[in-house]
Amino acid sequence: EVQLVESGGGWVQSGGSLRLSCAASGLSFSSYWMSWVRQVPGKGLEWVANINRDGSEKYYVDSVKGRFTMSRDNAKSSVWLQMNSLRAEDTAVYYCARVIQGGGGMDVWGQGTTVTVSS
Amino acid sequence: QSALTQPASVSGSPGQSITISCTGSSSDIGSYNLVSWYQQHPGKAPKLIIYEVSKWPSGVSNRFSGSKSGNTASLTISGLQAEDEADYYCCSHGVSSTFVFGGGTKLTVL
Numbered sequence: 001e002v003q004l005v006e007s008g009g010g011w012v013q014s015g016g017s018l019r020l021s022c023a024a025s026g027l028s029f030s031s032y033w034m035s036w037v038r039q040v041p042g043k044g045l046e047w048v049a050n051i052n053r054d055g056s057e058k059y060y061v062d063s064v065k066g067r068f069t070m071s072r073d074n075a076k077s078s079v080w081l082q083m084n085s086l087r088a089e090d091t092a093v094y095y096c097a098r099v100i101q102g103g104g105g106m107d108v109w110g111q112g113t114t115v116t117v118s119s
Numbered sequence: 120q121s122a123l124t125q126p127a128s129v130s131g132s133p134g135q136s137i138t139i140s141c142t143g144s145s146s147d148i149g150s151y152n153l154v155s156w157y158q159q160h161p162g163k164a165p166k167l168i169i170y171e172v173s174k175w176p177s178g179v180s181n182r183f184s185g186s187k188s189g190n191t192a193s194l195t196i197s198g199l200q201a202e203d204e205a206d207y208y209c210c211s212h213g214v215s216s217t218f219v220f221g222g223g224t225k226l227t228v229l
Contacts, residue, residue, distance in 0.1 A: 035218065037165075044122070045157070045165060045208050047218035059216045062120055095164060103212045105155030105170030112164055 002026040002108050004096050009113030012086055016117070020081040022096030022110055030054075030074035033099035035106055036081050038092035038115075046092075050099065051079060064090075088119040123148070123209055123221035130227040136197040139224045141209030142190060147219050149190040153212035156185055156194045159223075160205045169194060196226070204228045 008020040022034070036048040049070040050059045058070050069082040079096055093114050097106035124142040131137040141148070141156075148154055154172045157165035167176050169185035172192065182203075184195045192211070196203055209221040 033216075037218075037220075044223040045159075045210075045220045046122075047210070047220055050216055050218070052216075057216065061217070100155075100170055102153070102171070103151075103216070104153045104174070105167050105210065106157075106165075106218075107167045107170065107176055109164040109166070 002098075004098065004108055004110035006094065006096055006110040006113040009094065009115045011116045011118060014086060014088060014117055014119045016086050017082070017084045018086065018115060020083065020094055020096075020113055020115070022079045022081075024077040024079075024098075027098065027108065029077040032101065033103070034070075034072060034079045035097045035099055036070060036079075037095045037097055037106070037109075038090075039095070039112075040092045048094070049081065083115070086115075086117045088117050091115060091117045120213065120217065120219055123211060123219055125207075125209060125221040125224045127222070128225045128227065130229055131196075131199045132229045133199050133201065135199050136195060137199065137226065139194045139196075139207055139209075139226070141192040141194070141211075141221045143192075143211055143219070144190055147190075147211040147213040148187065148192055150214075151212045152187065154185065154187055154192040155210045156183070156192075157208045157210065158203075158205045159208065165208065199228055201228050 098108040156169040
C-alpha cells in the first residue's frame with residue numbers, strides 16, 4: 001500500500017525551529033516530485049514547498065522563503081521540511097504529498113503533523 | 120501567488136447536480152491544463168478527485184467531473200449523495216513549478 005507518514009510536529013516558541021519528516025513506503029519514491037502543504041485549523045489549504053526528483057530544485061511560497069528548507073533522501077524514501085524563525089502564523093497541520101508526474105495534482109497524502117507556534 | 124477564488128459555500132439536495140467554480144489568472148489556470156480538485160472531510164487529509172482538469176484517479180466516482188475555460192475551472196458533482204458533504208479545494212500549477220490552492224468551498228447536502 002502506498003503510504004506517506006509525517007512526524008516531527010509539536011509546540012515551539014516564536015523564533016524557534018522544527019524539522020518535519022515524511023517517510024514514504026510502497027511507491028517509487030525517487031520518480032516523483034514531493035510537496036508540503038499546510039492548513040491552519042478551520043482554514044484552507046496552502047501549498048508550502050516543492051522538491052524535484054533528485055533534490056536539485058526547490059520552490060517555496062513567498063511567506064516561507066528564507067526560513068523553510070525542503071530536502072530529500074531517495075535512499076531513505078524520505079523528505080524533510082526544516083522550519084526556522086517560526087512565527088505564530090506558521091501554526092498549521094502540515095501534510096506531505098506526492099506530485100503526479102507532469103505536475104497535474106497531488107495523489108498521495110500523509111495524515112498530517114501539527115505545528116503550534118506560540119507567541 | 121494569489122489564492123484561487125472559490126465560492127465559500129454551495130448546497131444541493133440528494134440526486135441533484137452542483138458546480139463549484141475556481142477562478143485564477145493567466146499565470147496559473149489560464150496557462151496550464153494542470154488543475155486538480157480535492158475533497159476533504161472533517162479531520163481527514165485531502166483526497167484527490169480530479170487531476171489535469173478532467174481526469175479521474177483510480178477509484179474515484181465518475182459523478183465528479185472537471186472542466187476549464189480560460190482562467191476558470193469548474194467541478195461538477197452529479198447525483199449528489201450525503202457522503203459528498205465535505206470541503207472542496209481547487210489547485211493549479213503556477214509559475215516556476217509552484218502550486219496555488221483555492222480558498223475552499225463547503226458543500227452542504229440538504
